[in-house]
Ligand code: HEC
């Protein structure tokens with residue numbers, strides 16, 4: 001080996017080992033925006049690493065997580081629609097079966113206290129088990145899924161890189177999916193830049209007027225910069241909840257019939273159709289609902305009963321236009337086009 005070849009080999013070795021080292025180190029984990037409350041998910045119990053994130057991403061796009069290997073998480077949670085399912089009022093899963101509910105945008109998950117429309121899943125780490133076992137989503141036995149992964153050399157190597165062992169355990173499987181999902185932070189919309197006083201955060205007079213209407217009429221439920229107070233409420237889209245009782249299916253309390261988790265409104269222009277049952281196609285329809293379509297039932301939220309006995313939230317045509325202008329400022333192109341999250 002002459003001297004220059006020796007040096008090239010030496011450098012190649014140094015770079016290769018640096019590359020490996022970076023793999024074990026925590027890389028820049030999820031963004032924790034200054035205008036958000038502290039996260040609920042304890043990242044210290046499952047620190048996000050580059051290798052863990054890469055594995056979680058591969059699993060999120062992996063069809064072998066379903067019984068007949070036809071459907072991946074990402075088939076119902078699509079990156080460019082904030083990980084919701086465009087054009088699908090309710091979810092469309094294995095064997096062409098339809099579920100009862102609209103796929104929730106998977107974003108800012110480390111700030112959620114409970115998951116699903118009824119809050120039936122208390123921890124992000126448990127969400128995938130629910131999807132995998134759901135007879136209308138992936139209908140698979142998690143033990144069979146893990147066995148499939150164990151037969152795959154690439155997965156063995158990726159689990160080793162992420163967790164230091166080739167052994168593919170349920171805990172590591174779930175932790176890596178959580179690491180991917182923890183990274184799905186949307187906090188760089190024009191509205192965020194406005195709130196944080198950053199450049200690119202200019203709002204027009206219509207948008208500012210819409211923000212004022214929003215604060216007065218919507219923010220009591222769509223609260224904080226997450227645009228949800230994480231509570232369960234009945235916003236009057238139905239008056240018969242026998243098909244889906246919402247929060248009551250978890251709590252069994254009669255006062256919870258028809259209550260659903262207040263959804264975030266981030267990236268709301270791309271998460272249509274709206275509501276737990278995908279009832280409304282457009283934001284204009286949503287606003288018409290609040291202004292004049294609210295249906296009465298015993299658990300209807302008191303905020304939707306006006307002192308004069310009318311139901312809903314009074315909104316005139318101008319306020320509706322302003323509200324829609326404001327809601328559009330919640331679109332976060334950086335998040336929707338982030339190549340780290342797309343397949
Ligand atoms: C067939 C479509 C479908 C597939 C496949 C699917 N999901 Fe979902 N996902 C949904 C629906 C529908 C909901 C809402 C469920 C509910 O409220 O009962 C949901 C809810 C969620 C949520 C909750 C978001 C929140 O804020 O509450 C997360 C996170 C999530 N899914 C992740 C996953 C992961 C991870 C996988 C793969 C292991 C997956 N999903 C597979 C349709 C799907």
Ligand code: HEC
Nearest residue numbers: 217218221233235260261262263271274275276286301303
């Ligand atoms: C009383 C609490 C409350 C108030 C006030 C309220 N909302 Fe909602 N909002 C909800 C709940 C609960 C849902 C989900 C209901 C369901 O799916 O059954 C929802 C859903 C939505 C959705 C659908 C989001 C999606 O991804 O499906 C939009 C958009 C929305 N609200 C906008 C607004 C606007 C704009 C206002 C003010 C005019 C407003 N809301 C006022 C509780 C409220």
